[in-house]
Amino acid sequence: MYAMDTFQYKYQRAATRVTILAHLFGVLAIVLMLVWLLHYRGGLDLDSDNPYLIFNVHPFLMFFGFIFMAGQAMMAYKTVRAGRTEQKLAHAFFHSVALCLGIVGLHAVFKFHDKRNISNLDSLHSWIGITTFSLFCLQWLFGITVFLFPGGSDYARTRASPWHVSGGRALLYMAICTALTGLMEKVTFLGLQHHREARLINFLGFAILIFGITVDISVVLSRYI
Amino acid sequence: MYAMDTFQYKYQRAATRVTILAHLFGVLAIVLMLVWLLHYRGGLDLDSDNPYLIFNVHPFLMFFGFIFMAGQAMMAYKTVRAGRTEQKLAHAFFHSVALCLGIVGLHAVFKFHDKRNISNLDSLHSWIGITTFSLFCLQWLFGITVFLFPGGSDYARTRASPWHVSGGRALLYMAICTALTGLMEKVTFLGLQHHREARLINFLGFAILIFGITVDISVVLSRYI
Numbered sequence: 001m002y003a004m005d006t007f008q009y010k011y012q013r014a015a016t017r018v019t020i021l022a023h024l025f026g027v028l029a030i031v032l033m034l035v036w037l038l039h040y041r042g043g044l045d046l047d048s049d050n051p052y053l054i055f056n057v058h059p060f061l062m063f064f065g066f067i068f069m070a071g072q073a074m075m076a077y078k079t080v081r082a083g084r085t086e087q088k089l090a091h092a093f094f095h096s097v098a099l100c101l102g103i104v105g106l107h108a109v110f111k112f113h114d115k116r117n118i119s120n121l122d123s124l125h126s127w128i129g130i131t132t133f134s135l136f137c138l139q140w141l142f143g144i145t146v147f148l149f150p151g152g153s154d155y156a157r158t159r160a161s162p163w164h165v166s167g168g169r170a171l172l173y174m175a176i177c178t179a180l181t182g183l184m185e186k187v188t189f190l191g192l193q194h195h196r197e198a199r200l201i202n203f204l205g206f207a208i209l210i211f212g213i214t215v216d217i218s219v220v221l222s223r224y225i
Numbered sequence: 226m227y228a229m230d231t232f233q234y235k236y237q238r239a240a241t242r243v244t245i246l247a248h249l250f251g252v253l254a255i256v257l258m259l260v261w262l263l264h265y266r267g268g269l270d271l272d273s274d275n276p277y278l279i280f281n282v283h284p285f286l287m288f289f290g291f292i293f294m295a296g297q298a299m300m301a302y303k304t305v306r307a308g309r310t311e312q313k314l315a316h317a318f319f320h321s322v323a324l325c326l327g328i329v330g331l332h333a334v335f336k337f338h339d340k341r342n343i344s345n346l347d348s349l350h351s352w353i354g355i356t357t358f359s360l361f362c363l364q365w366l367f368g369i370t371v372f373l374f375p376g377g378s379d380y381a382r383t384r385a386s387p388w389h390v391s392g393g394r395a396l397l398y399m400a401i402c403t404a405l406t407g408l409m410e411k412v413t414f415l416g417l418q419h420h421r422e423a424r425l426i427n428f429l430g431f432a433i434l435i436f437g438i439t440v441d442i443s444v445v446l447s448r449y450i
Contacts, residue, residue, distance in 0.1 A: 011387075122418050124409050124430040131431075162236075166445055170438045173398045177434060180402050181409040184349050188413035193347050205349040206356075209402060213395045220391055 015221035019078050022214035026068050029207035033060055036204060040197045046108055051115040057108035059182065062129075063208060065101025067175050069094050070136075071215040074168060078222045092148055099140055102133060125181040132174040139167055165223070169216055176212035180205050240446035244303050247439035251293050254432035258285055261429060265422045271333055276340040282333035284407065287354075288433060290326025292400050294319050295361075296440040299393060303447045317373055324365055327358060350406040357399040364392055390448070394441055401437035405430050 037044050037056045044056035072079070073094030080090045113120050121130060146152055146160050183205045192198040262269050262281045269281035297304070298319030305315045338345050346355060371377055371385050408430045417423040 119419070122423070124405065124412065124427045127427050127431060128405070128434060162446075166442055170442065173401070173438070173441075174434065176398070177402050177405050180349065180353070180406050181430075184406040184409045185413050187349065188410050194344070198347070202349045202352050205406075206352065209353060209399065213398070216398075217391055217395065221387075 011221050015078060015218055018214050018221060019075055019218040022071065022075065022211060022218055025207050025211040025214060026071060029204060029211055030064050030068065032200060032204040032207055033063055036197070036200055040200070046104075046111075051112050054108055054115065055112040058105050058112065059179075059186075061101050061105030061108065062182075063179060065105055066098050066133075067172075067179060067208070068211070069098035069101065070172065070175070071211060073098065074172065074215055074219050078218060088147065092144065095140055095143070099137065102136070106133065123181075123185060125178060125185050128174060128181065129178040132171060132178055135167075135174075136171055139164070139171060165219070169219065172212055172216060176209060179208050183208075236446050240303060240443055243439050243446060244300055244443040247296065247300065247436060247443055250432050250436040250439060251296060254429060254436055255289050255293065257425060257429040257432055258288055261422070261425055265425070271329070271336075276337050279333055279340065280337040283330050283337065284404075284411075286326050286330030286333065287407075288404060290330055291323050291358075292397075292404060292433070293436070294323035294326065295397065295400070296436060298323065299397065299440055299444050303443060313372065317369065320365055320368070324362065327361070331358065348406075348410060350403060350410050353399060353406065354403040357396060357403055360392075360399075361396055364389070364396060390444070394444065397437055397441060401434060404433050408433075 037060060041052065041056050042050070043053055044060055045053040046057045048054055073091050076090040076094060077087050080087045082090075110120060112118075121127065142160075143164060146156055147164070183201050187193065187198050187201050192201070262285055266277070266281050267275070268278055269285055270278040271282045273279055298316050301315040301319060302312050305312045307315075335345060337343075346352065367385075368389060371381055372389070408426050412418065412423050412426050417426070
């Protein structure tokens with residue numbers, strides 16, 4: 001009666017558009033991040049003697065390495081035009097890249113804290129961040145075990161799928177919250193509130209937020225199809 | 226083959242449990258917020274001569290008045306044990322309460338800024354916050370017009386429903402991001418990083434985050450049923 005086929009077609013078109021938007025805002029966030037770190041913060045270098053250049057690796061890798069790559073993994077079922085198996089492998093591959101680069105990004109901030117004798121894991125940002133990353137590792141192990149191991153039962157996969165998807169989406173939002181609290185902490189700590197740099201960081205935060213929302217909507221719309 | 230009835234029953238049970246969890250964490254967040262504002266920050270009073278007591282109305286009303294009430298509205302289809310019409314009215318009622326108390330909460334922070342001669346809408350927190358609240362107002366108007374006005378067409382409602390739900394969930398996460406960046410800004414600005422108060426605020430932030438996630442999962446699971 002409600003012409004469901006028309007709906008499905010519209011969702012499919014909407015999903016494609018939202019996925020393109022997600023890529024635009026993701027790339028915008030990477031560009032704004034690099035402008036911020038290279039122009040205002042002196043660049044990034046994990047092996048530098050300057051602890052601030054070591055620190056700068058942290059925001060870059062936690063967004064580009066972790067959040068952006070995990071977003072690519074989440075959208076792989078929409079973006080990878082191949083069979084289901086290839087899509088699953090792309091999903092696992094991007095998440096594995098996110099895991100590795102995320103570890104390097106976390107290493108950078110711990111190294112910075114050590115060099116500057118700052119205690120670790122004090123702030124709300126770090127609490128949410130470390131929880132998100134730990135749960136991400138569990139979700140990754142869970143995903144590999146249930147969905148990728150040959151011989152996993154179809155019954156277990158069907159049962160686990162909604163939890164895997166809901167959990168992944170919750171983790172995406174937790175990662176976005178972590179990124180935004182991190183930027184907020186940095187701006188306030190540096191006392192930049194009325195500087196041009198703060199406005200750049202606000203736009204960066206917004207781009208990250210819209211990336212998160214569009215990735216999420218892309219996943220939801222793809223599931224309606 | 227996969228015994229979908231068993232799945233549906235399990236989702237229903239899981240949805241009930243997650244909804245209870247959402248209430249527990251919501252109430253925990255309200256309690257922690259009140260301990261923070263009353264014990265550490267001198268209380269809250271919109272008509273005070275002390276601008277800081279005026280400010281304190283802002284975090285309280287933006288969580289208890291806006292986010293918590295909007296969460297109740299989102300879960301009304303699960304928590305209100307009555308007909309569909311009563312559930313819809315409860316959904317609209319809670320969202321209207323959230324709208325009104327949110328406006329008072331916003332008024333409090335603008336009044337504080339005026340009294341202290343601080344410029345408005347400079348921070349990432351305020352940018353995300355004002356965007357979220359504006360979109361919430363549009364979503365409220367849209368909801369009233371499409372779903373509540375007698376004579377709204379079923380076709381329009383079926384077509385608008387996924388956008389209304391997805392949009393609402395995205396707004397919930399934006400509101401959570403706003404709350405967490407606000408807490409992060411306050412702790413860093415006050416230089417509380419190593420104080421006991423900061424740890425209380427971290428727990429408060431975590432409770433707000435878990436409230437948001439559980440409300441969202443409750444809505445998703447209810448839709449799987």
